[in-house]
Amino acid sequence: MATVDPIDAHYTDSESAAVTGREYRQARRTPVTWVRGGGLATLLFLLPMLFVFGAFSWYPIVRTVIMTVQHTNLVSPATWVGLDNFRAVLHDPLLPIAVKNTAEFAGLALIFGYPIPLVAAVLMSEVRRRRGLYSVLAYLPVVIPPVVAVLLWKTFYNANPTGVFNTILGWIHLGPYPWLQSQSTALPSLVLESTWANAGGTVIIYLAALTGVNAELYEAASVDGASIWRKVWHITLPQLRGVLLLTMILQIIGTAQVFLEPYLFTSGGPANATLTVLLLIYNYAFGNSLGGDYGNATALSLMLAAFLAVFSLTYLRATRSWSAR
């Protein structure tokens, strides 16, 4: 509180001249005028943010870049190794597998998870009664803690004929399916759970965007006798295209960093069928109880971040003309 008093005094002093702190500061700058003009108070207000971001965001970002060219194991002092970490990661036979699985996960997630929320949101926005009930139900899976969701689905995916999904599918004489235990069905099973857990958020974004569609366009089209399909195709979708493009790139960026599902469902198995890039980073750093290979882990995470940055920029550039309203 002690720092406040001189500033309070300053404001009352200069009240008659109606000089604001900013003008006062510009007149002549010495440390004293800086403090009296509120400069110190401003800095004190920024202090929590500067400390927290400096220590836990800006410093680690710089540290990552340094660590990629070092060999660090927390026991002996870090040594300079040049590009060895990048070379080691690029020569790791697991890397192509992880990249392929991650791409497959992202692709499947787009196929499962991209059209359904859109169709659901368009239908929901035209519901006349209890629209809130629809949104609550759609959003409910998003609220469940991800660990709970994954472990619950792990129970559902029990490969015995008496597993939850196998029992239900058995009613219509399907299965039993191996789900997480087979190399071919494990990854799609992960995508299915991830879609269930995340689709609600996308539905809510689309619903918000749909309220922004200009109702006059619909009215004009109705006057011209346009069918509902034509209105959806020629008004709704074009009006939503900015949001549609954004949710697509956000979903790709999110699924490229999928970790929880492969870690908790399968630990990357069976036979590396669900090993993703993030799981590989985790395994480099924390998977070995004898000590982590932090250099490799940071090198791969930096490569992933760089790839996502280049990918997003290319994507935004390619779709810029199309998304402009």
Added chain:
Amino acid sequence: MRRRARRHDVTGHALISATDWRRPSIRWGVGGAQAVLLVGLVVIGLGPLVWLAKSAITPTVDTITHPISLFPHGAAWSNLRDAWTRVNVGRYFWNTVVLAIGSWVSQIVVATTAGFALSVLRPKYAKLINALLLTTLFIPAVVLLVPLYIEIVRPPLIHHTFIDSYWAIWLPAGASAFNVVLVKRFFDNLPREIFEAARMDGAGPVRLFASVVLPMSKPILGVVSVFAVLASWKDFLWPLLVLTDPNRQPLSVRLPTIQSQTELGVFLAALFIASLVPIAGFFVFQRSFLRGTGLGGALKG
């Protein structure tokens, strides 16, 4: 009929106009699709939760042999009690609460003070800080993981490890650029004249912050709070890395171990307990979630 049509004009977005609704083919077609959607949402959105609630109080044997049947051999309320006491879910639950409260405090303090300084006080270097903040928004969290972990194990300048300290969770939680931007944008839209008037009346920055800006900011503080607590409740990887003592770990970190060490019924009861708080929070603060204030607002910007 007429009344219903008018109400639709007010609430609907009129992709399907009132005249459209009067046509039987559309009423049955669209109405039918909406009914199917509702049934689907009940099965997909509510189904797994209802199953979890049911199985949390069903004997393990019944859940394994007849997962879909409704209490073939009665209920087993003991699951919940066993989970809370014998499996220590009670302790992990309170750990989770303490972690969430601390993360909430840290996020609120950082976001409001920084938002106030950058939006209301506006020092000359605000632009630089804004730019530094925005760059962190574009850095994927994975890039920070390893260096942050090493910083907690071996902090620079201090010879003391923060492994197993809750500060290792609380403080990094505050470094959310998203929160700062959200709060700053809200402060940007508050009427400037009020700040000037308060200054004329002799209010210093602290008075301005505590008595003028904060009371006007309850809506945005509510949104940030709800998402801060929920995010902390959901967090898994970071607490897994920095909290190695099982007695200090939150629920999310303990649940996978509980699964491998206890019978299914008790484990499902633990899962059920772990999801109660977020679900209750969702129903209480429905509007904050569904208006898309958090995500939708950020996306539009």
